[in-house]
Amino acid sequence: MRDDPVTTPVALIEDLAVTFRRGGRDIHALRGVSLDIRPAEILGLVGESGSGKSVLGMSLLGLLPGTPQTRGRVLVHGEDMLVAPPAVRRRLRHEHLGAVFQDPMTSLNPTMRVGAQVAEAADGSGAEAERLLKAVGIPEAGRRMSAYPHELSGGLRQRVMIAMAIAGKPSLVIADEPTTALDVTVQAQVLALIRSLRDEIGCSFLLITHDLGVAAQVADRVAVMYAGRLAECGPTDAVLQAAAHPYSLGLMTSRLTLESPRDTRLATLPGEVPSPADPPPGCPFEPRCALSTEACTETLPDAVEIAPDHLSACILPISEVRSHSVESRSVPHPPEPESGKHLPLLDESTVVVRRVEKTYRVGKGLAKGRLRALREVDLTVAAGESVAIVGESGSGKSTLLRIIGGLERADLGDVTHGRVQMVFQDCGASLTPWLTVGELIGERLPRAARKEEVERALERVGLPAEVAGAKAGQLSGGQRQRVALARATVIPPEILLCDEPTSALDVSLAAGVINLIAGLRRDLHMAVVFVTHDLSVARIVADRIAVMYLGRIVEQGPAEDVVGSPRHPYTKALVAAIPDFGVKPIPLEGEPASPLNPPTGCAFHPRCPIALPVCSDADLDPRLIGIGSGAARMVACIHPEVA
Amino acid sequence: MLRLIAKRLAGMAAIIFALTAVIFLLQKISPLDPVHAMLGGNASKAAIAQQRHALGLDRPILSQFWHYLGGLLHGDFGTSYRTRRPVGSDLGFFVPATLELAFYGLLFAIVLAVLLAFGTTLNWPGARLLRVVLLAGASTPAFLLAIGAIIIFYQHLGWLPATGRTDLTNAPDGPTGLLTLDGLLNGRLDVTVDAFKHLILPGLAVAAGPAVSIGRVLRSSLIGEMQSGYAKTARAKGLTEGRVLRGHVLRNSLGPALSMTGLQVGLMFAGVLVIEEIFSWPGIGQYTAQSIPVADFPAIAGVTLLLGVGYVVINTIVDILQAIADPRINI
Incomplete structure (x- = not known):
């Protein structure tokens, strides 16, 4: 079997351990991982932050930063990437490996033309570079050769990265979160590209991702990592539909999909990932595992074969793991005190945004332009209501939130609102680093009541009172977002504005924060306006969803209706692009146009599958109009099948 | 680009106006009296009054100011009280020497800065030594370096000359006044070589401080950019590593170093004036040093305005270079 060229792996990782030395402590990033990557397969490497998945990718490239301690072997073409001399590793990277990284803006050299960057990977050949750019689906490749990265959209930039990665026909491409920084419609395009390139070139892909849905979409096999160890590995269908490790199961149940139950608390994993500086001696998942036994705390479980080609690192019998997962799937919310789900009356409105316009002046010289962030937007939020604003980058969703929050002033139109507080995406950057948590939360309070109120606020967000003495830098991401919520709600606002509060968090923590926001909203009777790019999050947190595209709301209505039966072609495309198990995404063509120069007529018409000639008419101004019964459901589309 | 240049020209006019106003004010509140300085302590009252009238100093101050500004517009910097020649032709005589020294100082500074930055960024045995040099260089005043260099390279080793621009008595005096260039233009290679030898010590003394400042800024951006995503790619x-540094990281690291170069050019002019004294360099440094004690207002004003204009020009060039280095900058 081993000598058969078809099954000889393109890369073989044996008992790989990597330990970094940081600040006088040993950080155990990988602790004995074995994995093979087979010819022409897409192996999805799934894990949360700190699982060691990126370190594994960098080990394969022979690009581990600094001089970590290593154990085991990482074989690529017969050479051990851990110990081979730098020149040998460089040659292997050049001839046999390719790499795609997360953020295509920072991963491309901003001062070098993309043609030259691709040519550099293709032994200096401009003709080959152009062929590669065509191969990855870049329109007008010849002209784009002389473009700089900032002149390309995010999706095109990532295609350029992929062109560099496949230059010279590598046998393995390491793609580290290649779609995480992209909009969901563009993500579907890039995943489709990876799949077709694998079919054409026959190279293997190691697809590193935190998103099980992404892995489900394209991977042949999936490896799940947790705290520097392999938890489970097997064929994609087997791992996703018949997971054998409690962590994989937990990941799967806390993942939000368009089918997640709305009126129940989301299943969450308790606790957090153990510190890589001080991992427990037993199973690393044991402290968070509902099934843990005494034996789990004693020895590190190795991955064993539980079915053909399916490995799991759990010592419990598989039947026990699976039976438990079914009963713990969902816990209902406590019953609501009053019937809160019906749509509130208009006179209870706490936020009214009427015909708001916002234009930014950007750039100078020839590149000077007017960025039309919001174009005549109307939005009403009733007292106690939760509204999600959904859109891709450049849709104006964050600008709208900032205008509601009073951080920006609208150029035109009226905004009225009650007392607001905001919670931001990057909870690390939004907490002042030299203040303690207690000082951060208490700064708006009178001195006398401060200590008591801070403790109460911390308790509400599920943090112990001792956290008040810590600084933001000492907390984990999930804890920091809870502190941000405690700060915002220590004096309960009428409206809580959340700007992508969960998108920087791991799946298991994001579910906890969403539960917390739902709980706070109920207890403190706040309205919530929640900005997100993720329809499945919006569907869970919101009573109503407003979908934005290029500075306009194109559809709004009750959350379940908008997601369940989208009407606007853009909403339909958004729903279809969400990667999920057993769903074949239909990628929308193209990318959002620049808000610097929105298309005439309906701004969506260049990408719209059902566009009529009249849709591009400069005089056309599609407004939100009510459909069906009542004014709850509104769509801005003139197509007869829609309205 | 044209917009930038037009903007800078307007800025230059404003700077010249402001500088002139400040110098005028300084002259008026200064206890030094140019007439006394010109005629000596024993001059008669009548002679002083006559001289005052001849210089226009008896007119109202605003009228003097406007008169001077009007002259500037026609390229007339006034007449030096000390040399009794038009300041314009005095400057024309002294400026090329200073310009040549400043140019080579800047050239040496940039070359040294890049060497220091590369040498300390790449991993090699000498990197640590270079870092010590960087630190020592930053904390040593230019005049001390100059005196040390004269003692070692001129006095003890006798390798390099230490005074003046050239030892040759028949050096050509045209067309540019820059000896290294005039030598080439007149086919006199011996002049160019001799002038260059004379430039090495003062040039390096001028360059040391700016080289260290620019080098440190370049080094820290190189180190930062070496960790960047595109360097990983x-x-x-x-x-x-060498190709990553030269082919990708260097151009992206130039912005801050270029800004620093612009700033250092301003400081360098001040350094040049001191260094010229030490090396007996016949440039505007000496001219200024002799003009200040006798309150030679037109001469001081002429030098100041020249430096102000030079500063704006250099910084405009820096801005243009930054835009060339980084295609995302639009000017």
Whole structure:
């Protein structure tokens, strides 16, 4: 079997351990991982932050930063990437490996033309570079050769990265979160590209991702990592539909999909990932595992074969793991005190945004332009209501939130609102680093009541009172977002504005924060306006969803209706692009146009599958109009099948 | 680009106006009296009054100011009280020497800065020594370096000359006044070589401080950019560290170093004036040093305005270079 060229792996990782030395402590990033990557397969490497998945990718490239301690072997073409001399590793990277990284803006050299960057990977050949750019689906490749990265959209930039990665026909491409920084419609395009390139070139892909849905979409096999160890590995269908490790199961149940139950608390994993500086001696998942036994705390479980080609690192019998997962799937919310789900009356409105316009002046010289962030937007939020604003980058969703929050002033139109507080995406950057948590939360309070109120606020967000003495830098991401919520709600606002509060968090923590926001909203009777790019999050947190595209709301209505039966072609495309198990995404063509120069007529018409000639008419101004019964459901589309 | 230049020209006019106003004010509140300085302590009252009238100093101050500004517009900087020649022709005589010294100082500074930055960024045995040099260089005043260099390279080793611009008595005096260039233009290679030898010590003394400042800024941006995403991409392509540095990281690191160069040019002019004294360099440094004690207002004003204009020009060039280095900058 081993000598058969078809099954000889393109890369073989044996008992790989990597330990970094940081600040006088040993950080155990990988602790004995074995994995093979087979010819022409897409192996999805799934894990949360700190699982060691990126370190594994960098080990394969022979690009581990600094001089970590290593154990085991990482074989690529017969050479051990851990110990081979730098020149040998460089040659292997050049001839046999390719790499795609997360953020295509920072991963491309901003001062070098993309043609030259691709040519550099293709032994200096401009003709080959152009062929590669065509191969990855870049329109007008010849002209784009002389473009700089900032002149390309995010999706095109990532295609350029992929062109560099496949230059010279590598046998393995390491793609580290290649779609995480992209909009969901563009993500579907890039995943489709990876799949077709694998079919054409026959190279293997190691697809590193935190998103099980992404892995489900394209991977042949999936490896799940947790705290520097392999938890489970097997064929994609087997791992996703018949997971054998409690962590994989937990990941799967806390993942939000368009089918997640709305009126129940989301299943969450308790606790957090153990510190890589001080991992427990037993199973690393044991402290968070509902099934843990005494034996789990004693020895590190190795991955064993539980079915053909399916490995799991759990010592419990598989039947026990699976039976438990079914009963713990969902816990209902406590019953609501009053019937809160019906749509509130208009006179209870706490936020009214009427015909708001916002234009930014950007750039100078020839590149000077007017960025039309919001174009005549109307939005009403009733007292106690939760509204999600959904859109891709450049849709104006964050600008709208900032205008509601009073951080920006609208150029035109009226905004009225009650007392607001905001919670931001990057909870690390939004907490002042030299203040303690207690000082951060208490700064708006009178001195006398401060200590008591801070403790109460911390308790509400599920943090112990001792956290008040810590600084933001000492907390984990999930804890920091809870502190941000405690700060915002220590004096309960009428409206809580959340700007992508969960998108920087791991799946298991994001579910906890969403539960917390739902709980706070109920207890403190706040309205919530929640900005997100993720329809499945919006569907869970919101009573109503407003979908934005290029500075306009194109559809709004009750959350379940908008997601369940989208009407606007853009909403339909958004729903279809969400990667999920057993769903074949239909990628929308193209990318959002620049808000610097929105298309005439309906701004969506260049990408719209059902566009009529009249849709591009400069005089056309599609407004939100009510459909069906009542004014709850509104769509801005003139197509007869829609309205 | 044209917009930028037009903007800078307007800025230059404003700077010249402001500088002139400040110098005028300084002259009026200064206890030094140019007439006394010109005629000596024993001059008669009548002679002083006559001289005052001849210089226009008896007119109202605003009228003097406007008169001077009007002259500037026609390229007339006034007449030096000390040399009794038009300041314009005095400057024309002294400026090329200073310009040549400043140019070579800047050239040496940039070359040294890049060497220091590269030498301390790449991993090699000498990197630590270079870092010590950087630190020592930053904390040593230019005049001390100059005196030390004269003692070692002139007095003890006798390798390099230490005074003046050239030892040759028949050096050509045209067309540019820059000896290294005039030598080439007149086919006199011996002049160019001799002038260059004379430039090495003062040039390096002028360059040391700016080289260290620019080098440190360049070094820190190089180190930062070496960790960047595109450097990771370049390594993943299989490029050597040297090629990652030269081919990708250097151009992206130039912005801050260029800004620093612009700032240092201003400081360098001040340094040049001191260094010229030490090396007996016949430039505007000496001219200024002799003009200040006798309150030679037109001469001081002429030098100041020249430096102000030079500063604006250099910084405009820096802005243009930054835009060339980084295609995202639009000017």
